[in-house]
Amino acid sequence: MKIFGDIISPFVRMTLVCAHEAGLGEKVVLAEAKVSPVEANGSLVAVAPLGKIPVLITDHGHAVYDSRVIMEYLCHVAGNSTLIPDDGVKRFRVLTLQALAQGMGDASVGYRYETGVRPKELQWAGWIARQRARVKDSLDDLDRNWSATLAEVNVGSIAVAVVLDYIDFRMPDWAWAEGRQNLKAFHADFSKRPSMTRYPLPPK
Ligand SMILES: N[C@@H](CCC(=O)N[C@@H](CS)C(=O)NCC(=O)O)C(=O)O
Incomplete structure (x- = not known):
């Protein structure tokens, strides 16, 4: 199986960490694919029309996306029922934690595009502030209310750990760990x- 992407993307990295945790680390290779929010990557669009990373190509040649579906696919292939538990209560707690982390990923990547890529004169201060506030509220909620689910290895805790690394990497001034x-x-x-150290972010 091949995953198209760039390790800096939290969505890409969480699928690789998930593959390793599911015991598929040796069966999945990362194929470098760069993206920009304004220019399509033609070879990516040819397999997945949204042109976003990650995209997993199965051994049968099918494209699977987005990151949430890829993680579910990996658990399915591995026959793993701990990363996404079967038990109803646990399952939806884990999936909600994953959704929270992915929402933080969307807000953080959006913030980065708006502040780091978009021309200054087109930037929208109110939108930028809203993304930052969304992440701040989510960090507070994670700190207060999610310790039990974070204590286990599941698609939610994987996504949270990876998004925190992304924030450290791109927005160290947010100092998310303070308090x-x-x-x-x-x-x-x-x-x-080992799943995290196997896929480190590059040095800055
Ligand atoms: N919902 C998608 C989000 C993926 C995403 O936003 N990826 C970014 C890189 S971090 C991307 O492909 N950006 C290019 C673009 O916006 O066109 C997922 O979970 O996989």
């Missing part, structure tokens, strides 16, 4: 997992 001891401890611990 959030529970989340900081989770991140420090989870970052030591």
Whole structure:
């Protein structure tokens, strides 16, 4: 299986970490694909019309996206029922945690595009502030209300750990760990997992 993407993308990295946690680390290769919010990557669009990363190409040649579906696909292929538990209560807690982390990923990547890529004169201050506030509220919620689900390895805790790394990488001035001891401890611990160290972010 091949995953098209760029390791800096939190959505790409979470699928690779998930593959490793599901025991498929040796079966998945990362195929470098760069994207921009304003220019289509033609070879990516040829397999997935949205032109976003990640895209997984199965051994049968089918394209699977987006990151949420790829993680579910990997669990399915591996026969893994711990990363996305079967049990109803746990399952929807984990999937909601994953949705929270992915929403933070969307807001953080959007913030980065708006502040780092968009021409200054076109930037929308109110929109930028809203993305930052959305992430701040989510970080507070993670610190207060999610310790039990974060204590287990699942698609939610994977997504949270990876998005926190992305924020550290792109927006270190946000200092997300300040005043959030529970989340900081989770991140420090989870970052030591072989699945995380196997796919490090590049040096800045
Ligand atoms: N919902 C998608 C989001 C993926 C996404 O936004 N990827 C970004 C890179 S981090 C991208 O492809 N950006 C290019 C674009 O917006 O055209 C997922 O979970 O896979």
